[in-house]
Amino acid sequence: MADTALKVHVQDLHKSYGETEVLKGLNLDIKNNEVVCMIGPSGSGKSTFLRCLTDLEVPSKGQVVINGYDLSDPKTNIDLVRENIGMVFQHFNLFPNMNVLQNITLAPVQLKKLTPAAADKTARDLLDQVGLADKATALPTALSGGQQQRVAIARALAMHPKIMLFDEPTSALDPEMVGDVLDVMKQLARDGMTMIVVTHEMGFAKEVADRVVFMADGLIRESGAPKDIFEHPQNPRLQDFLNKVINV
Amino acid sequence: MKKWQVAVVLCLAAIGSWFGLTTHAQAAEYTIATDTTFAPFEFQVKGGQYKGIDIDLLKAIAKKEHFTYQLKALSFNAAVQQLSANQVDGVIAGMNITPAREVTFDFSKPYYTSGVVMAVAKGSTVKNFNDLKGKTVALKTGTAGAAYGKSIQSKYGFKIKYFNDSNTMYNDVKVGNSSACFEDYPVMSYGIKNGIPLTIISKQHNAGDYGFAVKKGKNAALLKKFNAGLAAIKADGTYQKIINKYLHAKESKITGETASSRTFFGLFSQNLGTLGKGLWMTIELTVISIILATLLGLILGVLGVMPGKLGPAVSSTIIYIFRGMPLMVLAFFIYIGIPDLIGHGFKIPAFIAGMITLMLNEGAYTGAFVKGGFQAVDKGQMEAARSLGLPYWKAMRRVVMPQGIRIMIPSFINQFIITLKDTSILSVIGIVELTQTGTLIIARNFEGFKIWLMIAIIYLIMITLLTWLSNWVQRRIN
Numbered sequence A: 001m002a003d004t005a006l007k008v009h010v011q012d013l014h015k016s017y018g019e020t021e022v023l024k025g026l027n028l029d030i031k032n033n034e035v036v037c038m039i040g041p042s043g044s045g046k047s048t049f050l051r052c053l054t055d056l057e058v059p060s061k062g063q064v065v066i067n068g069y070d071l072s073d074p075k076t077n078i079d080l081v082r083e084n085i086g087m088v089f090q091h092f093n094l095f096p097n098m099n100v101l102q103n104i105t106l107a108p109v110q111l112k113k114l115t116p117a118a119a120d121k122t123a124r125d126l127l128d129q130v131g132l133a134d135k136a137t138a139l140p141t142a143l144s145g146g147q148q149q150r151v152a153i154a155r156a157l158a159m160h161p162k163i164m165l166f167d168e169p170t171s172a173l174d175p176e177m178v179g180d181v182l183d184v185m186k187q188l189a190r191d192g193m194t195m196i197v198v199t200h201e202m203g204f205a206k207e208v209a210d211r212v213v214f215m216a217d218g219l220i221r222e223s224g225a226p227k228d229i230f231e232h233p234q235n236p237r238l239q240d241f242l243n244k245v246i247n248v
Numbered sequence B: 001m002k003k004w005q006v007a008v009v010l011c012l013a014a015i016g017s018w019f020g021l022t023t024h025a026q027a028a029e030y031t032i033a034t035d036t037t038f039a040p041f042e043f044q045v046k047g048g049q050y051k052g053i054d055i056d057l058l059k060a061i062a063k064k065e066h067f068t069y070q071l072k073a074l075s076f077n078a079a080v081q082q083l084s085a086n087q088v089d090g091v092i093a094g095m096n097i098t099p100a101r102e103v104t105f106d107f108s109k110p111y112y113t114s115g116v117v118m119a120v121a122k123g124s125t126v127k128n129f130n131d132l133k134g135k136t137v138a139l140k141t142g143t144a145g146a147a148y149g150k151s152i153q154s155k156y157g158f159k160i161k162y163f164n165d166s167n168t169m170y171n172d173v174k175v176g177n178s179s180a181c182f183e184d185y186p187v188m189s190y191g192i193k194n195g196i197p198l199t200i201i202s203k204q205h206n207a208g209d210y211g212f213a214v215k216k217g218k219n220a221a222l223l224k225k226f227n228a229g230l231a232a233i234k235a236d237g238t239y240q241k242i243i244n245k246y247l248h249a250k251e252s253k254i255t256g257e258t259a260s261s262r263t264f265f266g267l268f269s270q271n272l273g274t275l276g277k278g279l280w281m282t283i284e285l286t287v288i289s290i291i292l293a294t295l296l297g298l299i300l301g302v303l304g305v306m307p308g309k310l311g312p313a314v315s316s317t318i319i320y321i322f323r324g325m326p327l328m329v330l331a332f333f334i335y336i337g338i339p340d341l342i343g344h345g346f347k348i349p350a351f352i353a354g355m356i357t358l359m360l361n362e363g364a365y366t367g368a369f370v371k372g373g374f375q376a377v378d379k380g381q382m383e384a385a386r387s388l389g390l391p392y393w394k395a396m397r398r399v400v401m402p403q404g405i406r407i408m409i410p411s412f413i414n415q416f417i418i419t420l421k422d423t424s425i426l427s428v429i430g431i432v433e434l435t436q437t438g439t440l441i442i443a444r445n446f447e448g449f450k451i452w453l454m455i456a457i458i459y460l461i462m463i464t465l466l467t468w469l470s471n472w473v474q475r476r477i478n
């Protein structure tokens, strides 16, 4: 399955917490090099969906195949699957007990992907790429939110993931920081990274996404090219959502 | 990483060498237990040695009969319990031969006969038994005095308060909490001769015989030797010499102390060696227990936050049991209860029992705050680490634990101080640490205020040093 073009295959995905069903049967296929932006109102299940892709949440029902690994197969080694997925969180989740360089080199060195020297070199290159070459020895607490998020992206990239998942990477940032982070993500997209981005940045979605997926109440309600979604929304809930977002 | 490995090795080495020492010491044929504070029958003198009628008689008899023994000084209660649990071979502790005791013990021929007297504070309004109505009488558990007091309690209508050692009992009468105490005549009269401000106001009642005891049906040979030796030293006059020496002497003669050395600093320099030994025992216990409790606590904490149900369940059960049990009960349970249960002459040295007690109790408290500390680390940290592909244990060790432990440092410091203080409770199983050292010194010189002040100051100094050390470590880590 590794050389088919499908990076993500999700079929009839359900997730319940106790009585409440949060995901109600999602289907989604994502091809290699595709950039998918997910939008939708708060509580619609976007984060839950992303977390199901890396087994941070275990689906109640349905199938998730990512990078060719079927997550519901008990033989699948989840740590191996995660090595190939880069995850970027809303609140960065940098390790405060390590400096920037250590944050980035921890996983490659611990998992014996790279020697410490090679990991160091990779980390410095990545920091250069996200515009933070001078922050290598800084502690996370000494960085602004935007800088922290760029370090978090570099940390994920250090494992050479085959796909990157972003869960509202800019919504915890002051407005003037957002641009730097989005620039890094745009560059990633141009370099051909497969990406799923949950975001409220409609401008970014319009400019970068190959496809925009709209979620509401645990279901994908509409999906298509950015142009279609933003200029000719069909689903009334999407129309409603866009009105609200644009009129803020 | 390296440092804690060194700590573990050191700790194991310490325990190992300690085991080595105990096995070495047990080369003696018999282990014989005695009381610690029952002058003139047994009491500690300068340098930690024990003296007294029982001690000297035993020594003389052993010499006559050519047997060797190791003396184990415990509280009277602990000595008797250990004898019945087969932890020791015999007890010589001014122990009355009573029908009840003869059910579980075999006694030697009586070696001393004494009666119970009532003593009150100087100037007390209590002049006879009738005056005791509604008042409180202090008794020492397990003694003939206690048995006598109990037997006349309902007749004279007084309340009873029990103590584990004589000096605390005398003191309770002296300060007026209790109105009177019942005590064996030679013991009381010796105490009064040596400065206890009480007076004897009754004649001797219920004269009873003191005997050397072994467990029923065991150690018949030892008992036989004791009887033969006793007869021999009575015949050659040694017996009378010993009795005279203690019954008609001041404690200073026996211990070589002078009146001028009764000032605070005089007492301090005189008891320096004994206090030093007790202090060292306290430090040893504290350090080893802190290391073991910390290891146990970390294990319990990690189990407590493990995914799945089993780890957390095991962790909270252990924490629940050992945090809920009073330290003293736990100490008795391990030291006396477990050997009792196992039987076959199984013994646990007091030091080891004390260490295990502290490890379990302090370890449970440590486990609780370690678990809390790990839980206080943002969940996103674990998720981020796992998302990078780190397996659970690697994520735990590299990311969650370092952050959690930093949160816990103040709790650790607090727990270390509590452990230091809790070592004092282990005096109940006969470990001669600092507090027990104090009890023993006071048992012979009756200088309660000065000695307890000394001990309190030593504890405060230790705690201050420990706090400084911890703060220094904390600064280094941050």
Ligand SMILES: Nc1ncnc2c1ncn2[C@@H]1O[C@H](COP(=O)(O)OP(=O)(O)OP(=O)(O)O)[C@@H](O)[C@H]1O
Binding pocket: A017, A022, A040, A041, A042, A043, A044, A045, A046, A047, A048, A049
């Ligand atoms: N651990 C949980 N237990 C119970 N309910 C949960 C849990 N996690 C999420 N939910 C619920 O699931 C629903 C979907 O949550 P989710 O975080 O996926 O929404 P979202 O689309 O990411 O929203 P937002 O835009 O606010 O981030 C919400 O109603 C939320 O309250």
Ligand SMILES: [Mg+2]
Binding pocket: A046, A047, A048, A167, A168
């Ligand atoms: Mg969300």
